[in-house]
């Protein structure tokens with residue numbers, strides 16, 4: 001099973017990472033199968049910064065999952081002065097079946113302010129109850145068909161815009177940033193787009209749980225390996241921003 005294998009890979013990798021904690025938060029049922037929804041915490045030796053990272057909110061966008069796996073597989077690059085909370089596969093059933101939405105056809109990235117939130121969203125929100133982060137980054141993918149380059153949605157506040165700018169700058173020579181003024185009908189400036197209140201994970205975090213909150217659109221036209229490398233690089237650069 002694709003999802004079970006991915007979850008196991010994260011479980012095994014996290015065991016190699018010092019001071020990490022793998023935790024199942026909920027079980028999702030679909031067609032008689034069970035999908036355990038998990039997260040990983042990596043605790044610091046000395047806490048200077050708190051980062052929360054999420055991937056594969058849309059089940060067919062694998063950059064986040066692959067990138068977090070890649071990042072975890074090189075524990076020497078994980079900073080021991082940062083607390084990390086990871087939600088590598090926010091949409092397990094969507095991931096299993098290569099679908100954007102969850103098993104009920106709900107777009108999780110429009111459900112973070114819903115009155116009756118989906119199980120995945122509820123599990124995250126409960127898990128975040130007493131948490132506050134310096135930054136949150138969710139990794140998505142844009143359209144391969146449109147040949148788009150990297151761009152970032154930032155929460156409409158100063159800290160998010162600043163972090164977004166830092167990441168765009170630090171991508172130089174590593175990934176091409178989308179320089180169009182208009183991206184999918186959004187007003188864009190040097191790869192940065194101010195996000196709307198759309199019920200997304202990133203909007204929720206920017207409003208309630210993090211100083212800075214971003215949604216990174218990784219170019220889907222690139223190879224999976226390259227996409228994973230971009231995610232890994234952004235995690236590194238986001239941490240460097242705080243030092």
Ligand SMILES: [Zn+2]
Pocket residue numbers: 057058061140141
């Ligand atoms: Zn997406």
